[in-house]
Amino acid sequence: MAKKPKGKTTMKSEPITAKHHDPCAMCGKLVRHIGKKYCSHDCYINTRRFTFERMVERFWERVQKDDGCWEWTGATSAAGYGVFGKNTKLWFAHRFSYELSNGPIPDGMFVCHQCDNPRCVRPDHLFLGSHKDNMKDMCLKGRQSKGEAHSRIIKRARHHAED
Numbered sequence: 015m016a017k018k019p020k021g022k023t024t025m026k027s028e029p030i031t032a033k034h035h036d037p038c039a040m041c042g043k044l045v046r047h048i049g050k051k052y053c054s055h056d057c058y059i060n061t062r063r064f065t066f067e068r069m070v071e072r073f074w075e076r077v078q079k080d081d082g083c084w085e086w087t088g089a090t091s092a093a094g095y096g097v098f099g100k101n102t103k104l105w106f107a108h109r110f111s112y113e114l115s116n117g118p119i120p121d122g123m124f125v126c127h128q129c130d131n132p133r134c135v136r137p138d139h140l141f142l143g144s145h146k147d148n149m150k151d152m153c154l155k156g157r158q159s160k161g162e163a164h165s166r167i168i169k170r171a172r173h174h175a176e177d
């Protein structure tokens with residue numbers, strides 16, 4: 015049997031450091047309870063709530079603004095259009111951008127690209143088109159993505175969400 019080390023080592027209280035008390039994943043304050051991710055219930059709730067403001071914030075984080083096109087750097091659909099969102103809720107990036115600056119897209123209308131760059135979300139490169147315009151293959155068959163390798167889009171969107 016090994017000789018017991020001198021002095022009690024168990025339950026030795028260690029200094030409170032950031033190593034043990036991680037910053038709140040939401041607000042960055044040190045969390046009081048070891049092993050918890052959030053400092054308060056409010057912070058936890060806030061991460062669950064996908065607020066519009068946060069959505070807009072996250073949207074622009076993924077846009078590379080340039081002199082020309084503002085390119086979407088996040089996930090794209092099989093057709094090359096930017097998509098973003100969470101889990102089963104997915105939006106097309108250019109449609110989202112259009113609505114941010116112009117308000118809701120009227121039913122049955124499509125958001126087309128003047129620049130022919132499907133990843134572009136620059137509002138002044140976008141215009142509303144009719145079904146006829148769409149048939150010229152200039153725009154995207156709007157709305158939320160159905161069909162078209164949907165699960166693949168989700169997977170990629172998730173991947174980007176975890177970045």
Ligand SMILES: [Zn+2]
Binds near residue numbers: 038039041057
């Ligand atoms: Zn917090």
Ligand SMILES: [Zn+2]
Binds near residue numbers: 129130
């Ligand atoms: Zn453009």
